[in-house]
Amino acid sequence: MDQETQFNMRWTQLLQACCGILLLTQTGYSRSAPEVSLSVREQRGAGVWIGSIGQKPPSGPVTSYQLLTTDERVRLDGQTGDLFTTGHAIDREAQCPAELQAGPCLLQLSALVNPDAEVINVRLVIEDINDNTPSFQVSNITLHLLEDVPVGTRLELDLHVSDLDTGSNGAVKYRLEGGAGFFSVEPMGPAPVVVVGRQLDRETQETHHMMLSAVDQGDPPLTGTVALLVQVMDVNDNCPAFPRASTHTISVPADTPIGTVLTRIHATDADLGPNTEVTYSFSPQVSQGDQALFHLDSRSGEITLSASFCSDSPTKHLLKIWASDLLSPCPPAVTNVTVSVLPVPGQEQVMDLKYIAKVHDQTLMLREDEPVGTTLAILEVRNPGAIRAQPSIQGDMPFVLKLHQGKYVLVTSDSLDFERQRQYDVLIVASDAKDASIQHKKLIHIQVEDMNDNAPQFHQSLFHVDIEENNQPGVFLMWLSATDADSQQNGQVLYSLGSDTPPTFSIDSGTGLLSVVSVLDRETKEYYNLTVLARDLGEPALESSATVAVRVLDQNDNSPAFLTSEFIFFIPENFPQFGNVGVINVSDADSGDNGLVKVRLLNVSSPFTMDNTLGILKCTAPVDRETQDRHELWIEARDQGRPVRSINARVTVFILDVNDNAPKVLLPITNHSCLTVLPSTVPGTTVARVLAVDEDAGLNSIIHYQVKPCGTVNTSPFVIDSASGNITLAHQLLAEHHKLHQLYVTVSDSGSPRPLQATVWVHLWINATAGPCRVSTLPPCMPDPYPVPQGTCAGRDPQESKNSQMVFILGLSMMLTSMVFLTAGICTFLLLGCRDRKTKIKTNCKETEIPLKLIEAYDMKDWPDVQ
Structure with missing residues (x-):
């Protein structure tokens, strides 16, 4: 431009x-x-x-x-x-x-x-359409509730849920998943209200992991989610309790030193924190003498000897002990401890014990991973003759005494497991040689120390979870939990994701809550395999892993897409009915019904239809280039998702010409038209013209003119130009030429595969006068398709011949003038058409004008009027 x-x-x-x-x-x-x-x-x-x-x-x-x-x-x-x-x-x-x-x-x-x-x-x-998902202000909610909260308690969450849509598209209902009857949510309201449905018990379940959803009322509904974690707080609702085997029997020598720890009792409380503190005391039924003889530690439960046994002291002492929780009105738990005092034999017996393993507060500290055969202590009997047989260990214990060089070695006979049993009271007994009722005893307290020998374990190795694409960032995905049989830091578990995990996901290291921190797009990636690691805090740390298979569910967030915004096809005008015009390429990145696309024509009156099975545009009716040389169609591709998405494109079908129209002779108008040629006409002069048109296009419309003989050999002095149809005098006229010459002219196009023809008779009368020429009959070689005008070519007087000459000159002048005007008109038309095309190109008009159709009505004049 x-x-x-x-x-x-x-x-x-x-x-x-x-x-x-x-x-x-x-x-x-x-x-x-x-x-x-x-x-x-x-x-x-x-x-x-x-x-x-x-x-x-x-x-x-x-x-x-x-x-x-x-x-x-x-x-x-x-x-x-x-x-x-x-x-x-x-x-x-x-x-x-x-x-x-x-x-x-x-x-x-x-x-x-x-x-x-x-x-x-x-x-x-x-x-409005439902194109906005309800969203919460936070990605997770944590509530702390006492376990004695009344059933029916309503907890209104200070939480705003926003949905930018209006009407039903923006009205939300609430839904709670994973409540297991303990919790429910009121479906309506400006803010979520959680209702306690069952009595909580921290000792049974300390945490409740749930999913709170806000679902709008659009079609289809959209859902926003947030993780809801209820942490049940402890109340002092459990009383102390002793194990079922609550009776303890111990035997101590009468010469046991003051301050010796005789035994330790232990009661448990299922509560937490200060609610688990237990206080031990003697029952009022215990005599004052026994309370003075034995000391009970109110905190640890240790019973120590606080005074020496007298010779007149009873050989058995029954101690009834209470375990009380001072913060609750529970009745105390009761256990009985029986202390048997062994008399001192006449011959002093001494069993000395020398510890080899680590000792703390007169207790052997033994790691659970110590190998079998580990030496714990050496027991030496100073007077072997004072005992009836070698010492032995009472009960089924993972320990054994081995005689080595006159001494007894206490060794482990089986593997220890802290998770199975944490402490042992090993009683070594030897019968007196003189009195079998007298037993010499040695009590050894052994505490098993926990080692990090158990890795955290998930309850399954593979988890499956689905989430819709276009999620809210930070949305809760699932909760993973691993258990560790070890204690203290050896049993504390931290969670992490594998190094190959994309930054789209994150996990809370303490709770195991897996969430999605960014928006997922199914068309970018549909499946994720995440490695979740559970690692304890032991030394060395142990870990295990599980796989989370995440499938991203499709939403209808992609419109169908055509291969191009405008399709152009070319078909011939003799195109068969229900023929394939061309392929309409359309795709949709979504899946399922969201990606199932159907194409339809918006022009309901067009002779075309879409075959969605094959994706092909078909022609359903005959097309004619001369009637309409192109068809402008609009097509719509619509998916089957909700909400429905669509796109439009334009299809232009150009109708190509076939040679289905024969040339039309415009001049002369009939087979009886006749012109007079003067004998003085100079050779090379154009005396007449045959004019024909063809409504086809291209080669099918290029016309050739030819004079063909009819009956006898053509001896006419006239020739016809094959391209223009101009008839000229070939040579000087002689006397024998002064007559009526009838030329049989064929007009042929250049069509393929077979050219079409039209014929016309050209009558030229060589006469000295320019009078009117009349033809009444045609040669017999061609049927007469035109009406025959009345008149003859002979019997004219000289005056009539002179008038004919004048008419011929006047007609020739008019013909030349008409040709000049016709040429000027054609040039003007071409210039205007060129200018119009340039203007259309400059104004970025997408319409393409192709002048393929000829004008049906021709306003032509016959030779007598033109020439």
Whole structure:
């Protein structure tokens, strides 16, 4: 486009804009402009028809339309007044923010209607679709409830759920998953309300992991989720308890030193923290003498000898001990400890014990991973003759005494396991040699120390979880839990994700809550395999792993896409019915029904249809290039998802010519037309012309003229130009040429595979007079398709011949003049057509004008009128 043309176009646009603004101003002062109300759903694809602002019938002056309001989201057809969407989506939430919107969401437009220069206000109502998911302010919620909270307690969460849509699309209902009857949620309300449905018990279940969902009422409904964790807090609702075997029997020598720890009792409380503190005391039934003889530690439960046994002391002491929880009104738990005092034999027996293993507070500390055969202590009997047999260990114990060089070695006989049994009271007994009722005893306390010999374990190695794409960042995915049989830090578990895990996912190291921190897109990636590691805090740390298979579920978030925005096909006009015109390539990145696309024609009256099974455009009716040389179609691709998404494209089918029209002879009009040629005509002079046209195109319309003999050999002095149809005098006329010459002319096109023909008789009468020529009969070699005019070619007087000469000269002059005007008209037409095509190209018009159709009606004059 040259600079002058650009300047003219910009100047014209500026004038139109100024005129529109001036007219809009004048209209506003004079009267209110008419208003047209239209509506459109948000997020529609490009090319969707919204409505028409056309106000006038098609008759009368040509009406044009122009938007005065600049908005790239809509397009106005300047000829029809139809309003369409563009590639820039209309977003109701962006146009009308919720905090500023009180009524319907409007897009105000103004349009100028010519030629009356009328301004129309367009009130475009943007209708809402369910394209926004309810969202919570946080990614997870944690509640702390006492385990004695009453059933039916309502907990209103200080939580706002937002949905930018309106109406039913923005109204949410709440749903709770994983409550197991302990919790439920009220479905309606401005904020979620959680209701306690069953009595809680921290000792049975300390944490409750649930999923709180907000579901809008759109079609289809969209869901936002948040993880809800209820931490049950302890109350002092459990009483202390001794193990079932609550009776303890111990035997001590009468000469046991003061301060010796005789035994230790232990009661448990299922509560936590201060609620588990147990206080030990003697029952009031224990005598004052026994309370003075034995000391009970109220905190640890250790019973020590606080005084020496007297000779007159009883040999058995029954101690009833209470375990009480001072913070609760529970009755105390009771256990009995029987202490048997062994008399000192006449011959002093001494069993000395020497510890080899680590000792703490007179207790052997033994690691659970010590190998079998580990030496713990050495027992030496100073007077072997004082015992009846070698010492032995009472009960089934994982220990054994081995005699080595006159001494007894205490060694482990089986592997130890802290998780199975944490402490042992090993009693070594030897019977007195003189009195079998007297036993010499040695008590050894052994505490098993925990080692990190158990790795955390998940209850299954593979987990499956589904999540819809376009999720809210930070949404809860699932809760993973691993258990560790070890104690203290050896049993504390921390969670992490494998090094190959994408940053899209994260896990809480303490709780094992797996969440999605960014938006997932199924079309980018549909499946994720995450490695979750559970690692304890032992030394060395142990870990195990599980796999979480995440499947991203599809949403209908992709519109169908054509391979191109405009399809162009070419078919011949003899195209068979139900033939395949061409393939319409369309795809949809979604899956399932969301990606199932059907294509339909918007032009219901066209001779074409879509075969969605094959994706092919088919021709359903005959087409004729001479009637319509191309067909402009609009097609729509629509998926089957919810909400439905669609896109439009244009299809242009050009009809190619076939040679189905024979040439039409325009001049002469009939087979009886006749011209008079003077004998003085100079050789090379054009005396007549045969003119024919062909309604086909291309080679099928190129015409060739030829004179063919009919009956006898043609001896006519006239020849015809094969391209132009001009008949000229070939050589000087002689006397024998002064007669009527009848030429049989064939007009053939250049069509393929078979040219078509037309024929016409050309009658030339060589006569000195220019009088009118008449032909009444035709040679017998051709049937007469035209009516025969009356008259003859003979019997004329000289005056009539002279008049004929004048008529011939006048006709020849008129023919030449007509040819000049015809040539000028053709040139003008070609120049205007060229200029029109250039203008269309410069204005980026996508319509392509192909002049393939000939005019049916020809206004031609016969030879006598022309020549």
